Amino acid sequence: MHKPLARLAILLSGRGSNMLALAEAVRAGVLHGLAEVAVVFSNDPAALGLDAAAALGLPTASLPSKGRKRESFDLEVVDILREYRPNYVVLAGYMRVLSPAFVRAFAGRIINIHPADTHQHQGLHAYEWAFDNRLSETKITVHLVDEGLDTGPILAQEVVNLIGADTLAEVQRRGLAVEHTLYAETLANLITGAAIPTLPTHNS
Numbered sequence: 183m184h185k186p187l188a189r190l191a192i193l194l195s196g197r198g199s200n201m202l203a204l205a206e207a208v209r210a211g212v213l214h215g216l217a218e219v220a221v222v223f224s225n226d227p228a229a230l231g232l233d234a235a236a237a238l239g240l241p242t243a244s245l246p247s248k249g250r251k252r253e254s255f256d257l258e259v260v261d262i263l264r265e266y267r268p269n270y271v272v273l274a275g276y277m278r279v280l281s282p283a284f285v286r287a288f289a290g291r292i293i294n295i296h297p298a299d300t301h302q303h304q305g306l307h308a309y310e311w312a313f314d315n316r317l318s319e320t321k322i323t324v325h326l327v328d329e330g331l332d333t334g335p336i337l338a339q340e341v342v343n344l345i346g347a348d349t350l351a352e353v354q355r356r357g358l359a360v361e362h363t364l365y366a367e368t369l370a371n372l373i374t375g376a377a378i379p380t381l382p383t384h385n386s
């Protein structure tokens with residue numbers, strides 16, 4: 183007997199390259215037969231990633247967050263997402279800190295990808311941080327989202343070699359290439375029960 187497909191709600195605010203990689207993994211990669219894209223949602227109706235999702239025939243939804251209070255906006259988003267009955271809420275460049283009310287609504291089922299080791303760097307501009315500090319490597323991190331900023335249990339990490347990456351664009355190119363495979367693989371492991379979360383221990 184086939185298990186039902188895990189339903190993914192993918193949330194984005196920008197170009198959506200991770201969303202596209204996940205959609206491709208669902209179509210013909212590691213997520214094929216495991217997951218389906220229930221909806222691609224954005225807090226910015228003009229996000230390029232929404233158009234890209236629609237062009238693939240994926241269901242899309244949006245609600246502008248501009249000028250909205252965090253909690254009341256998030257509660258509306260929860261209602262919208264629930265219509266699509268997601269098993270996982272997958273953040274893919276979703277440029278919002280989630281309110282506790284949102285996190286509780288999908289507790290333990292919200293996943294994020296961060297372009298650095300979340301032990302070392304939290305929040306925005308992780309590639310800039312790696313480049314400005316001339317790091318020889320960075321560690322892409324996929325983690326469960328809790329109520330803190332990039333503090334949730336880690337599901338998977340992969341090192342990106344940055345030796346010889348002389349421009350920010352090259353740092354990002356190398357990092358995104360890893361993001362695009364690691365995210366789908368980790369979700370596949372989560373769905374099949376092979377990914378075991380580990381709690382981060384913060385330096386600061």
Ligand code: GRF
Nearest residue numbers: 196197198199200275295297
């Ligand atoms: C990625 O670097 C991701 O790790 C971070 O935001 C960026 C989104 O890029 N959370 P894209 O929209 O998926 O191309």
